[in-house]
Amino acid sequence: MAAVSLEDTERRKAWGFVAPALVWTLVFFVAPFLFMVAMSLWAQQGGSIVRVWNFGNYIAFFEKDALFRGLTNSLEITAIVTVLSILLAYPLAWIIAERVPKKYQRTALILAILPFWTSYVVRSYSWLLVLARNGVINQTLINIGVITEPLELASNRTATVIGFVHFFVMLLTLTIYANLVQLSPNYRRAAADLGANAFQTFWHVILPLTMPGIMTGAFLTFVLCIGDYVTPQILGGNNELVLPQIIMLQLGRRADFPMAAALSIILMLAVTAAYVACARWLKIERT
């Protein structure tokens, strides 16, 4: 952006405008974060924090199965959710972009993401209404005589995955649709002229061109899914804990701040790794 070059007084004024935001971010985000990194290298002993620098928490993480399972559970669930959400969302985005008349596309899209705006906590609870032992699915199946005993649909990994996929199908539909409508119809015409059939056109032309939209959505899904506490806590029960649940347990039950900090750093490293993996497609604006 073009900016006017300025004398010292002007520059001082500009610093004055940007300073409040910078100070806020430094004091309430950067400093606490650095402090948390330091704390992850301390230890909790007998109810108080001992400031001895070591990697004890990180070593314990790799040695204690209960802690390490948290990460693998998180990664497994996140991977399943991301793949399922892409597979379900892509056709819907395509239908809205290609099959729905232009006039109604915006409405269709808004409808497709409307439940996104139910309360974060309530959204998981409402899946409980559907999946519970006496919930909608079990009652319906019993009424039509498919089963006689209610199925255990809630309080397990499947329930967590359903809750997450519900949320992320909406998110991915949005990012993929945004990508699809930007494509010029000329690509398709050119592919057809060159003799490609519908499938070939999709596989070799449309899909590669929509990879940025898919990857942006996949990255968002990964980040929000792996860092979420609410959905696994409400829908997953306490059998297969994910990392955020274990972090909250360290805090709530044991008040072990150093361990919670160490686990958070590990969570953040997982997200960073995902970012690096998707970076090619994630052109985050750097103007």
Next chain:
Amino acid sequence: MTRDRATNIVSSVYAALIFGFIFLPVIVLVLFSFQDGRLPVPPFNGFSLQWYEAVFADRKLMSALLHSFFVATLSSLVACLLGFLAAYALARFKLPGSAWQRGLLIAPMTVSYLIIALGLLTVLNVLGIALSLWTVGIGHVVINLPLCFAIIYSSMGDHHINIERAARDLGASDLKVMALVTAPMLLPSLLASFFLSMTFSWDEFIIAFLLSRFDVTLPVEIWSLLRSGLNPKTNAIGSLVFLVSVILLVVLELFLFGRTKKS
């Protein structure tokens, strides 16, 4: 032609199924908030507004609602104001290290809310600062400031510079230019960022959960309601929150839509 028709049928069926999946929990939630009975699950016993009455009679829920409104409004105002000032400075003046400054301001967006909350919690703990709605608000400004900054910064087009320069030539001070010229020109994105951060703050759980103590916000109060199991009252408050979010969304859509139409 027949092939196209087949595609259309498959598309319609697929869209119907996915829309069904997307709306199923919301419909169940709203439907059973009118349940005339103690459990919000089938069979539907009949229509009743008793659970909405129960919600409005619940002092804890109502004060949580007020707290949420208070925190969301104030934190969004602060985030918007700080974001606007920073965007103005970085778009209109040549400052050293401006790329770094932008990176720093955007950074909290890339970190999970749980980690932001935990960082603040550990520091507040060590400093001995009591948790309150104010600490929740601080956390909400941290998560919404990057959003407000990014939205406002990206709409600070160069074409506004000459208008601002003209105002300055006519003798307006910097603050006057900002308040009377720049801000009105950016009104759609200011409102968009304000309402967007309001919806985020209004619905945010983990920061509010970890950084509040006695006075809590609505999502935290709903969370404690969940401990009593399935309950039509939870359905009723959930449906009300959904209604509020949709209203905020419609307001937002009107402003965003107005903006896209113009450009």
